[in-house]
Amino acid sequence: MKQWIEVVNFELLSTKIQNLKTDGIIFLIDEFVWDLYKDQLNLKSLVGAIKKKVILKRLPRGEKAKCFSVYERVCEEILEEGIHRNFHVIACGGGAISDISGFIASSLLRGLSWSVIPTTLLSMVDASIGGKTGINSKFGKNLIGAFHMPEHVWLNPLFLETLPKVESLNGYGEVLKYSFLDKKIKESLLSSKFKIGEIILKCANYKNKLVEEDFREKGPRKYLNLGHTFGHAFEKMYPVSHGEAVYWGMKLLFYIFERKDLLKECDNMVKELSLSFGKPPWLVHLDEKSSLVNNLMNFVKRDKKVISEKEIELVFINEDWSPYLIALDFETIRIKLDNFFKESHVGE
Ligand SMILES: NC(=O)c1ccc[n+]([C@@H]2O[C@H](COP(=O)([O-])OP(=O)(O)OC[C@H]3O[C@@H](n4cnc5c(N)ncnc54)[C@H](O)[C@@H]3O)[C@@H](O)[C@H]2O)c1
Structure with a gap:
């Protein structure tokens, strides 16, 4: 199924919503x-213009929305209002809101169509694209969910004006990832005519292309996991955001594969974009080196990309800047990590 991704301003957004072929x-x-943003979204005039039933529900901000109790409450409240199959769900917020809203859309009346207005950089380039929806369980994040593709993704970079720095950095971690997967994205990022709207659209389209090729993540969609195996481990080990963790996960990967060219490019981009990721979390928190490697290995061995008792599948970058998948055994990874963390200057 195809999803339409467009850059819009608030006025165009309103027109797009009015033009949806739906009863409510x-x-x-x-x-x-x-x-x-309630004034810019101007739902009151929209309701007047479309003469359709509009049910508005405000969800708790960010991750607090992604739980059973919110899911249950919102579903019951919507059902109480009286809906039918020709209602369309619109999610407006960061990735947490698109995740739960998409899941609500996938399960209400066994599936309603839906669209997304992402409002964080991370959700514009990643979470709103590709139809993975869900909520968290006490046993882990995103364990209850469904694949349910949105029809439209309306990207409005004006939302980024109010985004706190930490959330912006979170999104840039993923933007940097795309620039290693696709040389054209890197070139646009480094160009003097750099425009965030264009970069966001390029990243979103890149992900969308992989999703169209490989919806169930059996092949090329896996490239999107560049840096994520170590990144997920860092996210669990240290108080860093997902994007920051992916950034450090990528750098660690480049170090252990001894790719100085990629490390140099990474530093170059961070400098050009005036991003401040600070010191590597393992230097800030000064873990004992042996326990650091043990900890990392424990997370690596439990990663979703483990393909056998002994191996994990990682994404890496060819000399010509194209991604590929490589199976690496745990013993080799441990040796590389040991060597890496033995050097006192690591990551500085
Ligand atoms: N489905 C997927 O493919 C996918 C991919 C990546 C991440 N995710 C999920 O996305 C979630 C993280 O999403 P996120 O980082 O986009 O943010 P978020 O939804 O967690 O929101 C983070 C914070 O930013 C605030 N915020 C949102 N938009 C704002 C704006 N324009 N101005 C000011 N504040 C704003 C929110 O209120 C919240 O406090 C995680 O739950 C993660 O699992 C899903």
Whole structure:
């Protein structure tokens, strides 16, 4: 199934929503984003213009929305209003809101169509694309969910004006990842005419292309995991955001594969974009080196990309800057990590 990705401003967004061929709209929005943007979104005039039933639900901000209790409450409240199969769900917020809203859309009346208005950089380039939806369980993140592709993704970079620095850095971790997967994205990022709207669209389209080729993640969609195996480990070990963890995960990968060219490019991009990822988390938290490697290995061995008792599949970059998948055994990874962390200057 195809999803339409467009860059829009608030006016065009309103027209797009008016033009949806649906009898009613279920608008699910992050409560913080609602407070910031209710005037620009101007749902009142939209309701007048479309003469369709609009159900508005404000969800707790960010990750707090992705739980059973919110899922249950919102579903019951929507059902109480009286809906049918020709209602369309619109999610407006960061990745947490698109994840739960998409899951609500996938399960209400066994599946309603839906669209996304992502409001964080991370959700614009990643979470809103590709139809992975879900909520968290007490046993882990995103364990309850469904694949349910949105019809439209409306990207409006104006939302980024109010995004806190830490959330922006979170998104840039993923943007940097795309620039290693696709040389054209890197060149656009480094160009003097750098425009964030264009970069976001390029990243979103890159992911969308892989999703269209490989919806169930059996082949090329896996490239999107560049840096994520170590990144997920760092996310669990240290108080860093997902994007920051992916950034350090990529750097560690480049170090252990001894690719000085990629490390240099990475530093170059960070400098050009004036990003400040600070010191590597393992230097900030000064873990004992042997326990650091043991910890990392424990997470690596439990990663979703483990393909046998002894091996994990990693994404890496060819000399010509194209991604490929490589199976690496745990013993080799441990030796490389040991060597890496033995050097006192690691990551500085
Ligand atoms: N489905 C996928 O493919 C996919 C991919 C990556 C991440 N995710 C999920 O995305 C979630 C993280 O999403 P996220 O990082 O986009 O953010 P988020 O939804 O967790 O929101 C982070 C914070 O930013 C605030 N916020 C949102 N938009 C804002 C704006 N324009 N201005 C000011 N504040 C704003 C929110 O209120 C919240 O406090 C995680 O739950 C992760 O699992 C899903």
